[in-house]
Amino acid sequence: MKKIVSIVLTCSLIFLSACATSPANIIGTNVSPQMYANWDCEQIQSEILRLNSVTTNLTAQQAKIYKNDQTMGWVGTLLLWPLYFFIKGDGTVAAELASAKGEMKALNQISITKKCGS
Numbered sequence: 001m002k003k004i005v006s007i008v009l010t011c012s013l014i015f016l017s018a019c020a021t022s023p024a025n026i027i028g029t030n031v032s033p034q035m036y037a038n039w040d041c042e043q044i045q046s047e048i049l050r051l052n053s054v055t056t057n058l059t060a061q062q063a064k065i066y067k068n069d070q071t072m073g074w075v076g077t078l079l080l081w082p083l084y085f086f087i088k089g090d091g092t093v094a095a096e097l098a099s100a101k102g103e104m105k106a107l108n109q110i111s112i113t114k115k116c117g118s
Contacts, residue, residue, distance in 0.1 A: 019069035023062040026094055028101030033110040041116035044107055051104050058097040065093060 036044060111117065 020062065020065040020091075021094055022066050023059040023097060026062065026097050026101065028103075028105050029098045031099075031102040031106040033106040033113065036107060036110045039110070041111070041114060044111050044114070044116055048104065048107050048111070051100055051107065055097065055100045055104060058093055058100060061093045062097055065091075 036047075039047075
């Protein structure tokens with residue numbers, strides 16, 4: 001009996017590790033601030049505002065995917081193991097969120113360098 005419980009717990013951990021990442025744990029991709037070196041402060045601020053909106057939307061989408069994956073994982077562990085096949089994991093939303101976070105960081109860095117908003 002202990003062996004069966006051990007196997008079930010091990011399988012559960014393996015499947016749960018394939019779940020989507022929490023949006024808070026997605027790290028921005030590396031984007032060089034020099035990409036925006038030729039932009040003026042107005043363009044930089046406009047792009048920051050646009051990316052804030054995009055990031056908010058993507059964060060909400062990723063949070064929903066994360067929550068659904070967590071639910072499927074636990075229900076699969078406790079009741080119906082075939083639900084594991086419906087766990088989505090990280091996909092395009094996570095990649096887009098990482099990209100947007102990276103761009104935001106680069107824009108904020110170039111904004112500070114150019115002394116925008118001061």
